[in-house]
Amino acid sequence: MRGSKEFKIILVKLFNDILDYEESVLRASEFKDLTNNDIHVIRAIGINEKKNMSMIAKELAVTIGTLTISINSLVRKGYVIKERSEKDKRVVFVNLSSKGKAAFSRNEELYDQMVNSMLEDLEDNEMDILMRSLLKVNRCIKQNKA
Template identity: 45%
Template sequence: MGTYETLNDVLVNLFRDISGIEQKAVRELGYPDITMNDLHVIEAIGAGEPKSMSSVARALSVTVGTLTIAVNSLVKKGYVIRQRSSEDRRVVLISLSARGKDVFKHHDSFRQSMIDSIVKELTPEELEALTRALTKLNSWFRGF
């Protein structure tokens, strides 16, 4: 197998495997109604102060309309709270409910555990090379 085919296989399988592992972990934690898309929105909202719909949409590189569909679903499921800004009633703010914060916290712990497991298998040189390569790859994808 050539370099192109190997890289293609690695990227496709890595994306699929990480998504599958994350989805399984969320379901096992007792959140069977959370999709990967839901999880990305929950991560973008975060556990801090309420954020505007437009800032979350920018962070996810989606339109406000697309985010609205996802947020509507998460509000119905009880993971997100939507409110109007007290300073500007035109601005819609979203934040995580207690249930949403719980998902956020569990998923953050899961990711930390996954990274810890990967790191402990690598030498310092391998970790540095992997970090450099993934940073370059991430930069390329962000510019795509």
């Protein structure tokens, strides 16, 4: 397939560069105790939401055991609050503490800045092509994930 090798190189580099950028911004902020994995868990929890562990694990495509390790670390760091369901003590709900909400908001700002700088020099037709292309790539990834 034409360009597949080059596309693979660019895709892998882009993915790694975004993770590196995210990590470097975290390291330079008041949230230097967070890892990329931590911030992905924080994003999956979301602001003003109370989710159970199963919902978050499904969203992140990880096991409950793996998620439990991350959540416990975030609780120790003060970013997440855990509470058991009143109806079913086996169910654990998590939400973000004020510190967790601040980290979430900072990460949103990071992505807004990154996206704005990526798009500022694109013409409208280039933006349309990029959006359609990224949607196709994302759809392919989701189909192959199952």
